[in-house]
Amino acid sequence: MTEPLRLGIAGLGTVGAGVVKIIRQKAALLEARGGRPITISAVCARNRVKDRGVPLDSYDWEDDPVALAQRDDVDVFVELVGGSDGPAKAATEAALRAGKDVVSANKALLAHHGQALAELAEASGSVLRFEAAVAGGIPVVKALTEGLAGNDIERVMGVMNGTCNYILTRMESAGLTYDQAFAEADGLGYLEADPNLDVGGIDAGHKLSLLAAIAFGTQVNFDAVELEGIGCVSIEDIRQAADMGYKVKLLGVCQMTGRGLEQRMSPCLVPATSPLGQLEGGTNMVVIEGDQVGQIVLRGAGAGEGPTASAVLGDVLDIARGTRVSTFGQPSANLSKAKPAKTATPAPxxxxxxxxxxxxxxxxxxxxxxxxxxxxxxxxxxxxxxxxxxxxxxxxxxxxxxxxxxxxxxxxxxxxxxxxxxxxxxxx
Amino acid sequence: MTEPLRLGIAGLGTVGAGVVKIIRQKAALLEARGGRPITISAVCARNRVKDRGVPLDSYDWEDDPVALAQRDDVDVFVELVGGSDGPAKAATEAALRAGKDVVSANKALLAHHGQALAELAEASGSVLRFEAAVAGGIPVVKALTEGLAGNDIERVMGVMNGTCNYILTRMESAGLTYDQAFAEADGLGYLEADPNLDVGGIDAGHKLSLLAAIAFGTQVNFDAVELEGIGCVSIEDIRQAADMGYKVKLLGVCQMTGRGLEQRMSPCLVPATSPLGQLEGGTNMVVIEGDQVGQIVLRGAGAGEGPTASAVLGDVLDIARGTRVSTFGQPSANLSKAKPAKTATPAPxxxxxxxxxxxxxxxxxxxxxxxxxxxxxxxxxxxxxxxxxxxxxxxxxxxxxxxxxxxxxxxxxxxxxxxxxxxxxxxx
Known part of the structure; x- marks a missing residue:
């Protein structure tokens, strides 16, 4: 396998430009690790003339991501467009139907259409990977799908929205009100165009639903995630919690119970001395509890050019090496429709x-x-x-x-x- | 691929018995995730009559691990014998020569003979995986080899000997002297038969040398690891360090420098508020710093039946799925003979x-x-x-x-x- 693996990259925002940079700068390293050269055949974005800090002249340009996805000289379609529907969905489907492998950073798309896309991938013998969609640079999809596959997973927890964790951390450390900390995060460009995706827990809920599907062998079901944003958290609560030895985090929790599959994304108190409690600023953390392995904690940058591009490249190199893992870790026909738990596991x-x-x-x-x-x-x-x-x-x-x-x-x-x-x- | 993947398991200590138990108890889960049934053809250990808490009658018994490794009905040789030479080495070589894949938990064997074994595996088209050899249940070999493969790795650090961390933690928390804490760990059965493997840093040094080879694309070179055990650490130092905001850890560090490859395993001070500083008791932690991903922290149980068996099963399921990754993440001919750095990077x-x-x-x-x-x-x-x-x-x-x-x-x-x-x- 010394044939190059040829990419088509749709979306040239921060992450897309980062992926192009790495492929240009680390050609020898990637070839050594992937066993074959990684090349780019064509790229696609909305604005052709914008300077992205990386030369794009040597790649073909497509205006339409669907056309990019179907090109004969593209082996892997890299979807960095975003959005749960529209061009991202159309192009991903086109790529899979054309037998291309797909690497996606699109949590919304996967959370809403993951099961259908996994079935489509299988039907054409493609793989669909999405490490970059969950917790940025932390290789948590791989850990859960592959490394910990010998476990019955008991619970997965995560702080997976750096913006929310930044706001909560600033409220505590600087004594800011929620509105003040929100404004500060906004000024730093940390918030999505629709801030409710962040502070309403939707973005983190997307990620949680993907981890739940892998962990419990269920069809991804974002609509069943119980969502509660951080807008209800006051500085008074943060102070009182701290005084009693707790921190307030926007915490995602999924676990399979006798009452069905529980998926929650809500502000919770966690012990200040626990790894989750010690997490500050924009860093992400995922805690996986397996019946054999016990508790595994993974921590790292949850967003940004380098970390997200790192996750994309990890998936690309897997494909270069010939690794073929099912989208959610097992054939999509195995994935059950889990009944959502109507009530949360009892807690203090x-x-x-x-x-x-x-x-x-x-x-x-x-x-x-x-x-x-x-x-x-x-x-x-x-x-x-x-x-x-x-x-x-x-x-x-x-x-x-x-x-x-x-x-x-x-x-x-x-x-x-x-x-x-x-x-x-x-x-x- | 619905043919079963047939294992031969050599070594039926805690981990071996644990692997057998999981394969018996989770047959459906493992088949769903691996895409094919995982079966055991034969087992091998020194004592045939010992009760290991798991029925072994349905498996053939071999007295000689080399014979086990060469059986026609074995696809994967699982090496849980231990020791850098002797039967473990002979059987691993026999398995690779016979074209079997090998899953090993043997850090000493890999640290001393990793390059030769990687070459042997490649020559016969076999894979040799060793997730269980490093940091128990933490999927760190996979994270470094695959998930973070798009990074130039800048530094890897780890607390990878739970016994040492237990001793240091007890010295601090209970005010014990080194000798008292050592005796306590001994009484709890935490120490190797040769305690110097633990407290002398050798065991952790083996693990560090394996991570260094993957991280920097170098031939594993345990002999170049600068080793210093924890015997020199006094309770006075632990107290003074704590008073100044530090913890004392047996810390492994590897990094590539202009002066060569630095590999150190020694007692170090780390900030008490850092993830490494907050690590208590027998838990392990590995910190990976990549040029793209920044700092990734992985934490979990570093030893014990369940965690180590979890790592073995992760490797077995990769093989079941058809994943074929080079032993150290790239072809062995690519791995350079790094010059060992004679002096450590300057530090306070x-x-x-x-x-x-x-x-x-x-x-x-x-x-x-x-x-x-x-x-x-x-x-x-x-x-x-x-x-x-x-x-x-x-x-x-x-x-x-x-x-x-x-x-x-x-x-x-x-x-x-x-x-x-x-x-x-x-x-x-």
Whole structure:
């Protein structure tokens, strides 16, 4: 196999330009490791004249990614366009139908259409790889699909949106409000054009749904991911959590339970001393728990030119070497339609509420918790601030349903101001 | 490919029995992920009658691992015998010569004979994989060989001997002396029959030499690893380091420099807040720094039945899927004979010395450091203890040669009691 592996690269943003640079600069290294030269036949992007800091003259130009995907001189279609539908989907499908292998960084596309694309790839004997779609440079898709394939996976957790972790870290370290930290991240260009993709947990939820499919042998089902963004997290919660030895993270968790497949992306408290708790700034982390291997932690840059291009190149080199792994680690016909778990695995919760200064207020709150079957592990009432008193409660393990009953009843007592805040404490 | 992949397993200790158990218990999962059934044709160990907690009657028994390796009904020889020579080497060579693929957990064998074995594997079209030989269940060989193959690797660091990390952690957390912590680890069965393999850094050095070969495309050269065990680390150093914000770890570091390939396994100080510094107990960690991906951190159990068996199964499933990767990530003829770096990359050092109570003693120490070109970043003299005073110094970045000159001169001044302790502060 000394024939070159010929790429067609669609999308020449930061990552696409990075991939081109690496292929130009590291030709000898890539050939040594891949066993054959890696070349680029053609590229495609919306704007032909833009300077991307890398010479493109030696590659053919296509205006249409579908045309690029079908070229005879393209062995591997590299999809860096993005978006769950439109040109990215059309071109990926065209490439697979034409028997090309596909390397994609497109989490939205895979999360929404992964099963259909995996079936299409198999039908034409192609491989479809997407390491760059999950947690940037961390080789987590490979670890889960290949390295840990001898395990029944018990749980996968991840902090997989660097922007959210940056905002939460800045709220704690600089004492910023959510709005201030959000504005700072925006000013640094960290936010997607639609910020809700980041702070609403959608982007991280896409990634989680892909890991869940591999981990549990299920058809990817992003719609079943329970999503909660970080907009509800206040600086007060971050401070109180820190004071009790916790950090607040936008944490993705998936696990297979007797009640079905649980996929959650929500702000959670994790112990400050755990690897997840120690993660700061824009770094990503994925924690994989297998029945044999125990807990494996993977940490690295979750975005950016170099890290994402590194992941793309890893997939390209696998294809160069002849490695052919099913999209989600096993034939798509094996992947089951998992019933989504309607309720989350019981956990302790952190509650923050504001008591009105009425006689017996605290007793009423404790009573409604007890009546709902939620028992209290720690409670702390702070000194009165005029006519109200902030109260912090850490519950013992409880179901979310019991907790929601208790919170509704609590509001009904009339001794609580506004809505109580409830954040899950994930046992890591 | 629905033909079963047939294993011959040599060595039925904890890991071997674990591999047999998984293959029996997870047949459907392994077949789904590997694309074909994984079966065991025959096994081999020294003691046939020992109860290993798993039924072996359905497998043929071989007394001789070489005979096992050559059986017609064995596709993959799984080498869990151990030892750098003797039966493990003979059987691995026999298997490769017979065109079998080999999965090995044997770090000593690979560290001493890796290049010759890689050449042998290539000559017969076999693959030789060894994920289980490095850092137990952490899929680090795969990450480095495949996932990060698009990077020029700049440095690899690792805490890869759980026993040493356990001893160092216990010294700190329980205030034990080295001898006490060593005895505790021994009582728990954590130490190899020859404890020097652990505490002398040899075992971890084997692993480091394998990662270096993959990272830098060089012929594995264990003999060039600069080894220093943890026996020199005192509880006093651990306490002083902690007080200055550092932890002491048996840290492996390899990097390619203008002076040649640097491979070191020695007790080092690392910042307490870094991932390496936060590692406690028997857990392993490998940090990989690539020019594109930045820093990737991998953490998990470095030993034990489940984690090591998980790594073995990962390699077996790769072979079942038809993945064929060169032993060290590229053809063995590409691997260069790197010149070993004679001196380590400059770094700051931690020094602890005991001053005799003589006038101008501290000035003399400072003078010899200055004369050798070693500049002082922080210095602390503690209150006198009878006629001597402990002094701690953190230097600015210096070469080891300059430091050694300074230390020799320091002893020559006659104001220092005994030998000063010098520990490298690795910049992580």
């Amino acid at each position: 919760y952190y509650l923050r509420l504001v008591l009105l200064d009425k006689p017996g207020a605290l007793a009423k709150v404790a009573a409604v918790l007890g009546e709902a079957g939620v028992s209290i592990n720690r409670m702390r009432q702070r000194s009165h601030d005029q006519n109200t008193a902030p109260v912090l409660i850490v519950t013992h393990k409880t179901t979310r349903a019991a907790l929601d009953n208790a919170l509704a009843a609590m509001v009904g007592t009339g001794v609580v101001e506004g809505e109580p805040v409830a954040l899950r404490i994930e046992q890591v | 050092y931690y020094l602890r010395l005991v001053l005799l109570d003589k006038p101008g003693a501290l000035a003399k120490v400072a003078a010899v450091l200055g004369e050798a070109g070693v500049s002082i970043n922080r210095m602390r003299q503690r209150s006198h203890d009878q006629n001597t005073a402990p002094v701690l110094i953190v230097t600015h970045k210096t070469t080891r040669a300059a430091l050694d000159n300074a230390l020799a001169a320091m002893v020559g001044t006659g104001v220092v009691e005994g030998e000063p302790v010098a520990l490298r502060i690795e910049q992580v």
